[in-house]
Amino acid sequence: MSLQFEPAWSWLAVVGLFAVALVVIRSAYPSQIRHLAPPRQRLLQLCRLSFLLLLFLVSLRPSISVTNEDESKSVIYLLADSSRSMQTEDASGGRTRRAALAEFSNSLKPVFEALAERCEIRLRDFADQLTVAESISDTASGQLTALGRILELASEDMAKDRVAAVLLLSDGRQAAFGSLDSDPATAARRLGRQQRPIYSVGYGGSEAGGSQLDLSLEELDLSREVFQGNVLPVRVRLKSTGAGGKPVTVRIFLENRNGVPEGRSGVLEPAAAVESARPVLQVTPGSDQDEQTVQLQLVPEQSGDLKLAVEVEPLPGEARRTNNRVETIIRVRRGGIRVACFDIIRTEQKWLRKINDSSRIQLDFYPVRSGTLASRSQIPDRCFEPGRYDAFIIGDVPASAFRPDQLQSLARCCSRGAGLMMTGGRRNFGEGGYGQTVLASLLPVELPPVNAQVTGPRKMLPSRDGLSHFVMQIAAPDQNRQRWEQIPPLTGANSLQLKNNSLAQILAVSEDGLPLLIGQGTGSGRVLAFAGDTTWQWSMQGFEEEHARFWRQIIFWLTRKETDDSQSVWIQAGPRDLAPGMPTELTFGARDPQGQPLPNIQFQAEVVDPSGKASSVAPRSSGDSAVAEFTDTTLPGDYWARVRALQNGQPIGNIGVTRFHVLQRDPELDEPAPDFALLRELSHASGGEFLTEEQLLEKLQKWADEGLPGLSVRRQERISLWDNWGTLLLLTTILTAEWFLRRRSGLA
Structure with missing residues (x-):
């Protein structure tokens, strides 16, 4: 205990002021009270001097400093990882990580006994929970590793204990999800603020999981919504370890929901292989550490929410197989539209392909040779199989590009409801020879042997009937006409003439009244004749959305899909x-x-x-x-x-x-490689160290010999002697007493 002073001013100033006040009181005050009796004079002077002395002491601001030694016992926590990744056999001598940890903890018993007089040792096993352990065994069965949650639980367990150190023995794998997946670095920083440092030791080889044979699939990339009968591209990332030069098979499985009620899952079956889809592929990794993207396709025939899985067949000797499959749910909608487009290679195709971005429409292009070589084009017969395509678009292609039996099949498809459209060109319509084919009766325009071409720009505008027609709606009704007027003109067009007595509608015209788009129904099918072939320029000049919408609506109208029957x-x-x-x-x-x-x-x-x-x-x-x-x-x-x-x-x-x-994943074992970087981060964040077994043993021995950090704490307490109610009460009492005496003496 010691007495300390902190003067309000310098010592010289305080003493000087006190001396001046003392001289004034001793010289001037007696003359004011000399008519009083001597006892009363001495009493008044004593009050005045006592007040001055007390004021002098207050200005010196005295305090008492008291020092105490707190020697209460400290605690050391030893947290031992008991998760399943600790069963990986990559420790020295082919042991598991947990076996190496258990052996080391047993070797600490002598130093723990030496520390027992100074501190308490508490053993805890952990995985996704923290459990009290009497000793550390070599078994590890924890399903997950939640280091963040474990450090939070350990902090609660420590409560008000004085913790000298937390010994963390682990492979550093954070493998948790949901509420268990909290940030371990945040918990470590909190322990650091509480003066509870973490000293960590890592277990596991740096190449764990890297040299064993393993195939895994990741990054499943596909559209989650597709229309029934359309081709669905499926891309997946195949990672292989130790499989260089070995052929592996990647296959798509699709759920069969025939007869399965909602609320129950159907059986996953290998996706059926069709001519337009490849649901299985064999690939060969080029090296022992290989990554490649595998591209597959399938054509879903059932509709509804279906489970889809991509699986790589395990190789003999592959230990981990939970990562060989990835799964997802896709929605297969009824009414998918498949369109076959026959045309020469030209710019319009590039922009029409963009409507394939919609999972509802699949536009398949069949290139045809131009000019006199058109008859040598090999258009597949499968294109005209009933039900294969919902609509057909014929570009600048003469009738000679098709065999007569193919044109007959195309006409039959149209009679059964498929749509047909012919676009502008130099070798189609009448000049392409269609006037002498079965398609002549379907097309709503005259087919003279020579096509008249209109040169120069032609702005495309809705006709009176077309202004409210579904195909021509590219903007809100009150803005539709104005938007068409903003669209760039077509570069030339075919001169189309409506058939006599035809019930077809002219949907679009040029500024001078030339028919540009004509449509009609043919029984259960629909047909369009379009004079232009340069709508791609709309996209090039800032009207890409209008271009896509126009062509999508053409296809929807041709296939009678302009309205959807959706669930309410x-x-x-x-x-x-x-x-x-x-x-x-x-x-x-x-x-x-x-x-x-x-x-x-x-x-x-x-x-x-x-x-x-x-x-x-x-x-x-x-x-x-x-x-x-x-x-x-x-x-x-x-x-x-x-x-x-x-x-x-x-x-x-x-x-x-x-x-x-x-997903059926095992975060604990899918990738069991140790994470020493995380252990190092946790140690540094808490004010501790990342150590080897030998370094930790040396540190514990030093603590046993010299004492633990924080074992003895010196606490200093300062007690103020002036800034309190007692001093204020004493000053008030002296002043009151003097005033009372002066009043009794007739001086106040």
Whole structure:
């Protein structure tokens, strides 16, 4: 204990002021009270001097400093990794990581006994939970490694203990998901602020998992929505280790839902191979560490939500197989449109290909030789198989490019409902010889032997009938005409003449009234004659969206798909294929027969997990629809989401159903390589060190000999002698006493 002073000013100033005040009181004050009795004079002077002395002491600001030694016992925590990745046999001598850890912890017993007088040693096993251990065994069966969560639990376990050190023995693998996947670095920094440093030791070879034979699939890339009968390209990343020169087979599997009710998963079967699709491929890795993109295709014949899987067949001796397959859910919609386009190579094709970006339309181009070589073109007979294509587009191609039997087959397809369109060109229409073919009766224009060509720019505008026609709607109704006037003109056109007594409609004309687009129905089919072939210039001049919309609407109209029959209550999940613990967002809504959102709708939604457990989700409004988040995705497998819509308390429409999938992955063993960088980061973030076994043993021995860091803490407490209520009360008492005496003496 010691007395300390902190003067409000310098010592010289304080003492000087006190001396001056003392002189003034001793010289001037007695003359004021000399008429009083001597005892009263001495009492008043004592009050005045006591007040001055107390004021002098306050200005010196005295305090007492008290030092205490806190020698309460410290604690050392030893956290031993017991997750399954610790069973990897890459420690010295072919041992598992856990066996090496157990052997080292047993070797620490003598130094722990030496430390026992100074601190308490607490052993804990950990994986996804923290458990008390009497000793460290060589078995490890934890399903996951949640280092962040473990450090948080350890911090709670330590509570108010004085922790000298946390010894973390692990391979550093953070393999967790969902609520368990918290950031370990954040937890380590929190321990550092609490003066609880982590000293870590890493286990596992740096090449763990890198030299063993392994095939894995990643980065499944495909459209999650496709139309029935369309080709679906599927790309997947194949990573191979130790398989250089060995042929491997990659195959697509597709769910068979025939006879399977909603809410249950069907059997995954190898996708059927068809002429236009390749669902299986054999590839050969070029080296022992190889990555390549494998491109497959399939044609789904069933509709609805279907599970799709891509699998690489395991090789003999391959230990890990959980990463050989990737799965997802695709939506196969009825009404996919397939269009065959026969044309010479020209610029228009490049821009028409862009409508293939829509999963609804598949446009297949069949190039035809130009000029006199057209008859040598080999157009496949399969193009004219019934039901194969929903529409046909003939460009600048003469009739001689087709065999007569092919034209007969094409006409039969049109009589059964397929659409037909002929576009502008120099060797089609009448000059191409179509006037003498079976297609002459289908086309709505005259087919003279010589095509009259109109040169110069021709702006394309809706006719009176075309202004409200589906094909010509490229903007809102009140802006449609204005938008067409902004579209760049066509560069030339064919001169088309409507057949006599034809019921066809002229949908578009040039500024001088030349028919440019003519359409008519032919029984169950539809036909268009288009005089232009340079609509690609619209895209080049800033009207790409209008160009795409015009051509999409042509195809929709040709195939009678300008209206869609959609379910009134719908639900979607995104994403539809998840890692375990990853959330998905459910979006649902209700619409009227015209496809417009219904107002004032209440939704009841639930999700059924792979075990059959149903969980309700709480929707929240989001514009014309509603959304809800589902996070309980720890079980791998299929999850079924259902939504019911109610209006004024009454159910409306159907029950919307969708499905999403949680991948069958093993984050603990898919990639068991140790992560010493993470251990080093955790140690440094907490104020500790990343050590070898020998370095940790040396440090513990030093602590046993010299004492643990933080074992003895010196605490210093300062007690103020002036800044308190007692001093203020004493000053007030002296002043009050003097004032009372002066008043009794007639001086106040």
